[in-house]
Amino acid sequence: MRVLVIGSGAREHALLLALASDPGVAELFCAPGNAGIASVATVRSVDASSDESVVALATDVAADLVVIGPEVPLVLGVADAVRAAGIACFGPSAAAARIEGSKAFAKDVMAAAGVRTAHSEIVDTPAKLDEALDRFGPNWVVKDDGLAAGKGVVVTTDRAAARDHAAELLENGHPVLLESFLDGPEVSLFCLVDGETVVPLLPAQDHKRVGDNDAGPNTGGMGAYTPLPWLPEGSVDTIVADVVVPVAAELVRRGCGFSGLLYAGLAMGKNGPAVVEFNCRFGDPETQAVLALLDSPLGELLYATATGSLAQQPAPRWRDGAAVTVVLAAEYYPATPRTGDVITGADIDGVLHAGTAQRDDGTIVSAGGRVLSVIGTGADLSAARTEAYGRLASIKLPGSHFRTDIGLGAVEGRITV
Template identity: 60%
Template sequence: MTVLVLGSGGREHAIALAISRDPQVRDLHVAPGNPGTASFATNHPVALTDPDAVVALAQQVGADLVVVGPEAPLVAGVADAVRAAGIDCFGPGAQAARLEGSKAFAKEVMAAAGVPTADAVNCVDLDEVEVALTRFGAPHVVKDDGLAAGKGVVVTSDRKAAVEHARRCLEAGHPVVIEDYLKGSEVSLFAICDGTRALPLQPAQDFKRVGNGGTGPNTGGMGAYTPLPWAPTDLVEQVSREVIAPTLAEMNRRDTPFQGLLYVGLALTAEGPKVVEFNVRFGDPETEPLLSLLTTPLAQVMRAAARGDLSQFGEGLEFRTGFAVGVVLASEGYPGTPETGRPITGAESPDGGPDPDVIHAGTALDPEGRLVSAGGRVLVALGHGETLTGARQAAYTRLSRIELPGGFHRDDIALTAAEEEAFTAMSEPTSPSPSDPAQSE
């Protein structure tokens, strides 16, 4: 098949790289892509939220399958337009994408489906915000109801900061969702869905705060690792039964079947797993380590999901053994206004070719063809190992070869779990590993 992947970040680089390993893929295109995807696929310019432009490009390249990476095109109805043109598309339609496009809608669906989640109130003015903050108490969880590129959530014990975040959202024309704080380690669980069935990936954990020890403001994610040696052994089964299956059933009841990637953000509370949020696309940076371990042919799974029938993958998705760790290299100024246009060296493999374990997230080529920074999160360095400690060492060793003036990274991605790796055996889960105190997108 010929596949077109939409997007330009690290998530899309990782998706395209995994698709390129599928033996049924003969031709791979990415739009707009980045210098990393250009090393193994054909990049094309496109306006991602313009359904007509995407359809025209898909027809131009003869795509048999279109894979939508980011959330904005999904909410804009790109998947609907691609399907209407008779092309298979991996990604939910605009109505189903409201699970991410509106926090209030997601809460409504969860309530109807009986999915365990935090109590919440939808607020349209500051008076309602003040009442809700008093009701739930600190830590305060304030969420922008709309899309916010991973930075629309504030979790703080500072009431003034909570009110100020709510004010900014409301002034931008967005309602806000105030909810009870869920205490517990956070876990990301993705599932590929065909409308009625779901194939879960193995759990991962990401690190949202910008600084070591979970300090500083929220980011889109500073690193991630998988699998989680401390997670309950029945976690995937329990979440599939209590969260994913009833959510798919409720979406079907509303005549908006969910086909694509359902991202379940969880807090492992004392009462069991509860949903922090839904996203309708692969998460970043969890996608990078997760897909680097996937051995099931990804394009074939996505096409089956797009066609509404995952039954041929009844045994589930398969992953190679061992661990994967991804560490983000960020630009100076991130998560505020990042410095861009700075030269990047050392991102290639030792032989001078592309390094499959260096994922491009915010890069570009300058007029002289040199690699430069072009965003806040610039690269993700991956490491693999039979132990989590070994995978961390490999990731940080790879990162140490890369130079970006003013660039920075967290030093503690997967550190706590690696220190606990003096295993109480993986068959007997330990207490959950602490993660950043951020209930965020």
């Protein structure tokens, strides 16, 4: 099988490494890729948001399967165009991808499916903002109703900060979603979904804020770990039965059945799981940790999902132990990251590239905010952390920063449900 992966981040690097270990995958291509991906796949150029460009490339490389990593091309309908060209595609239709592309649509689906989530209200004009803010608090959750790459959310006890964020979104023409605050630790659960067939992967936990102890602004994700030693036994089955299966069934009922990876972000509160958000694709940086423990052939699972035969597949197999992802970010991220700095020491096992580029002389330089994902695995979470941070110590990037506490709360037993 010849596989084309669309995307350029550490998520795509992780997907490609897992696909490369599948004996059923004969050749790998990635577009637009990055400097690290070039070592595992043939890198081609593409406008990932253009259905014509992606279809032309998939045809040119004779792809048997196209895997679309980022959310933007999915929301724009690139997967629809690939399937219309007669090529199997892992990724939902534009209609189904609204589960991420429109938070209002996601809320409507959850209400119809009877799925617990935060109380919410859409504000589409500044004139209604103050009155709406008064109906929330003392913890305000303010979200961009559209795609925001994980950074359009502010959670704060400061009403003025909540108002400022909402006002900025409205000024830029983006409707604002206000939500009630959900208590409890968060869980990211990835599920392969083929219509009403749902197959969960390992649960993970992301660390969104930029600094240790969850200080500072939200980012696209500064690290993740799996599995979750604090998650009660049977929780994944409960989430699948009470959250993912009803939502998948509701999408089928609406004529936009989901095909691909449905990501449920949940708060595990005292009343059980409640949905924080849905995404229509593999999450970053959780994917890097989850796939590090996958023992089943990934290509086989993705192709079965894309071709409507997921129900015939055996359950995914997992290696024992734990995995940790630590993100190395560029100076000033998540504001305006500095780029073009030379990176040394990144050519070792367990280092996945995200925001990198290669100069003509072969030098690897930073080219984005989240530059590298450093992976550690071990017999338990403590050992996985030791390996990840040990690898990170050998990498040099001027001005870079990372969190030192990825998975630490779980290791120290400070997370409870």
